[in-house]
Amino acid sequence: MSAATLYGLCSAALIGLGLFGLITHPQALRKILAFNLIGSGVFLLFGVAARRGAAAGFGGDPVPQALVITGLVVAFVSTAVAVSLLLRLFQETGRTTLSSDE
Amino acid sequence: MNNPAPMPDAATPGGFLLVLAIILPVIGALLALALRGPYAERIALVVMPAGIAVAVIITGEVWRTRTVLQYFVGGWAPPLGIAFRADGLSVVMMLTSALLISGIGLFARAQFPSFPRREARAPLVFWTLLLAIWGALNAVFIGGDLFNLYVALELLTFAAVPLVSLDGRPETIAAALRYLLFALLGSILYLLGAVLLYGAYGTLDIIMLSGRIRAEPVAWAAISLMTAGLLAKAALYPFHLWLPPAHAGAPAPASAILSGLVVKAPFFLVVRLWFDVMPRMPERAAAQVLGILGAAAIILGSVVALRQARLKLLIAYSTVAQIGYLFLIFPLAIRPETGHPWSTTAWTGGMLQAISHAFAKAAMFMAAGLIAEALGHDRVVRLAGVGRALPITVFAFGLGGLSLIGLPPSGGFIAKAMLLTAAVSEGQWWWAVVVLAGGLLAGGYVFVVLARALADPIEPLRLATTVSVSRQAVVLTVALCAVLLGFVPLRPWELVEIGRPGLAIMGLR
Numbered sequence: 001m002s003a004a005t006l007y008g009l010c011s012a013a014l015i016g017l018g019l020f021g022l023i024t025h026p027q028a029l030r031k032i033l034a035f036n037l038i039g040s041g042v043f044l045l046f047g048v049a050a051r052r053g054a055a056a057g058f059g060g061d062p063v064p065q066a067l068v069i070t071g072l073v074v075a076f077v078s079t080a081v082a083v084s085l086l087l088r089l090f091q092e093t094g095r096t097t098l099s100s101d102e
Numbered sequence: 103m104n105n106p107a108p109m110p111d112a113a114t115p116g117g118f119l120l121v122l123a124i125i126l127p128v129i130g131a132l133l134a135l136a137l138r139g140p141y142a143e144r145i146a147l148v149v150m151p152a153g154i155a156v157a158v159i160i161t162g163e164v165w166r167t168r169t170v171l172q173y174f175v176g177g178w179a180p181p182l183g184i185a186f187r188a189d190g191l192s193v194v195m196m197l198t199s200a201l202l203i204s205g206i207g208l209f210a211r212a213q214f215p216s217f218p219r220r221e222a223r224a225p226l227v228f229w230t231l232l233l234a235i236w237g238a239l240n241a242v243f244i245g246g247d248l249f250n251l252y253v254a255l256e257l258l259t260f261a262a263v264p265l266v267s268l269d270g271r272p273e274t275i276a277a278a279l280r281y282l283l284f285a286l287l288g289s290i291l292y293l294l295g296a297v298l299l300y301g302a303y304g305t306l307d308i309i310m311l312s313g314r315i316r317a318e319p320v321a322w323a324a325i326s327l328m329t330a331g332l333l334a335k336a337a338l339y340p341f342h343l344w345l346p347p348a349h350a351g352a353p354a355p356a357s358a359i360l361s362g363l364v365v366k367a368p369f370f371l372v373v374r375l376w377f378d379v380m381p382r383m384p385e386r387a388a389a390q391v392l393g394i395l396g397a398a399a400i401i402l403g404s405v406v407a408l409r410q411a412r413l414k415l416l417i418a419y420s421t422v423a424q425i426g427y428l429f430l431i432f433p434l435a436i437r438p439e440t441g442h443p444w445s446t447t448a449w450t451g452g453m454l455q456a457i458s459h460a461f462a463k464a465a466m467f468m469a470a471g472l473i474a475e476a477l478g479h480d481r482v483v484r485l486a487g488v489g490r491a492l493p494i495t496v497f498a499f500g501l502g503g504l505s506l507i508g509l510p511p512s513g514g515f516i517a518k519a520m521l522l523t524a525a526v527s528e529g530q531w532w533w534a535v536v537v538l539a540g541g542l543l544a545g546g547y548v549f550v551v552l553a554r555a556l557a558d559p560i561e562p563l564r565l566a567t568t569v570s571v572s573r574q575a576v577v578l579t580v581a582l583c584a585v586l587l588g589f590v591p592l593r594p595w596e597l598v599e600i601g602r603p604g605l606a607i608m609g610l611r
Contacts, residue, residue, distance in 0.1 A: 022287055028283070031283055032283075035283070035290065038287075038290045038294075039290055041294075042290060042297060045297045045298075045301070046297050048301070049297055049300055049301035052301060063181075063182070063300075064297070064300060067297075067300075070253060071293060074252075074253065074289075077256075077260065078256070078260075078282075078289075081260060081264075081282065082279065082282050082283070082286070085275060085279045085282060086279060088267075088270075088275050089272065089275045089276055092270075092272040092275060093272045093276075098279060098280050098283075
């Protein structure tokens with residue numbers, strides 16, 4: 001098994017775990033963490049694409065690395081917005097779950 | 103580039119206009135954030151006419167040259183650079199957003215004034231985010247690169263989510279959080295699909311990708327993931343759960359923009375993916391699945407809307423239903439044998455539905471906002487007499503409803519008639535049944551509201567506040583736009599097809 005395949009499988013496992021957590025956990029904070037887990041898996045996949053696409057003596061294709069940096073910023077911002085909304089929800093109501101009663 | 107695409111290989115003259123379309127609202131948003139306080143509204147009011155002018159000039163340019171307007175950021179051509187492209191579809195959507203955002207802005211002036219009696223953050227946030235949403239929408243409509251489109255989608259989400267919780271009530275914060283979680287799941291699935299495409303084909307540029315993509319498992323996996331992610335953002339059944347609380351909880355101008363425009367952006371990207379990225383990948387079964395989800399959304403959304411006690415929730419569920427119509431174009435317009443899905447009736451009908459729903463739904467949410475303001479509540483059963491108190495508003499609501507039901511004369515009528523014609527002429531009669539049933543149900547929920555509003559009240563109606571005529575006039579104007587779309591002769595709809603035949607030739611190469 002090549003390194004790229006190994007990393008690819010790792011990222012698939014991360015994405016699967018994250019998806020499971022995002023769908024099944026009622027706690028909003030766990031959902032946010034699960035989203036970050038999926039994000040890590042996707043970014044790892046970018047690394048795999050960079051390694052596999054490398055040609056002409058380069059160690060890696062630079063384009064996916066540039067994309068990952070943007071993706072990391074977006075994921076960081078998403079997490080910050082989600083956590084601040086969750087904090088506000090906790091301050092207002094004292095609950096940290098999203099009940100679907102409305 | 104040795105790509106024999108009939109696309110212009112370099113930036114076209116006038117391409118810089120596309121940059122202007124994105125950067126103008128963004129500069130406005132940044133200035134509003136920097137200068138704060140009373141300036142936010144004024145900046146927005148300056149940006150609005152300028153933005154309309156840019157959209158009109160771009161439309162004129164595309165109509166005159168009959169070709170795609172193109173710009174390469176920094177002069178770098180794809181695959182390394184990022185392209186902005188405006189085809190007929192983009193300019194129609196840009197024009198719609200510019201007009202609608204300006205209308206909503208005029209309406210919102212009274213609700214989010216520059217000089218509130220007490221220090222308030224809501225006006226600053228509203229005007230800043232309104233401009234941010236505009237910039238993000240334009241970026242979605244003219245983006246030519248799948249990763250760039252991901253960034254534009256995220257910008258749109260971050261601008262839209264805080265609008266939901268603008269008044270800070272706990273239930274709206276919960277609605278915003280749920281919306282954000284759905285949107286994040288959607289965008290990460292989209293990104294996963296994008297990286298798979300990049301890994302397989304080495305480019306994310308839509309035009310280059312459409313030349314390289316082949317019908318193989320990795321492409322199917324990527325497109326399925328991206329479509330699923332976009333469906334979550336577009337709130338197509340069964341991903342609609344976040345929409346009603348979010349759209350009904352937001353202040354009226356915010357609801358109008360969320361329901362009218364924001365949910366159209368992911369739909370627009372699904373169209374890009376299915377018709378532009380993979381024009382040569384015939385897949386009727388997958389298109390039927392999208393159609394079935396759309397049909398389920400139409401029926402269930404309308405039935406649930408009928409049972410709502412609150413006016414804003416009723417309108418929000420009707421959005422769920424109307425989004426369903428948009429996805430009927432996939433089974434109706436995808437015809438692998440002929441390879442020209444964009445010239446079919448269903449395609450044009452679907453696009454017209456997107457635009458007329460934008461105007462109609464924005465007008466209805468704004469009308470509901472005025473009614474709620476005047477009465478102090480928005481319970482449907484206690485609307486009696488409001489037709490006499492706010493005749494212009496209720497008339498505007500009715501005109502919007504006309505378009506949703508699909509009665510002539512309205513944009514919604516032409517759109518639904520075209521979808522019906524397409525369903526019958528394609529021999530897929532079951533979609534025609536869905537369109538007709540959806541129209542009947544929409545007639546039901548619009549009638550429920552209008553019948554109550556026009557009834558005589560048992561005791562004289564006491565209004566909580568008076569509503570200025572100018573705000574009612576704005577709502578009526580937006581509603582009239584939805585009606586007037588029904589009078590536009592079909593010839594200008596050639597506009598939406600500009601830039602399409604080129605792709606078709608390339609696809610059949």
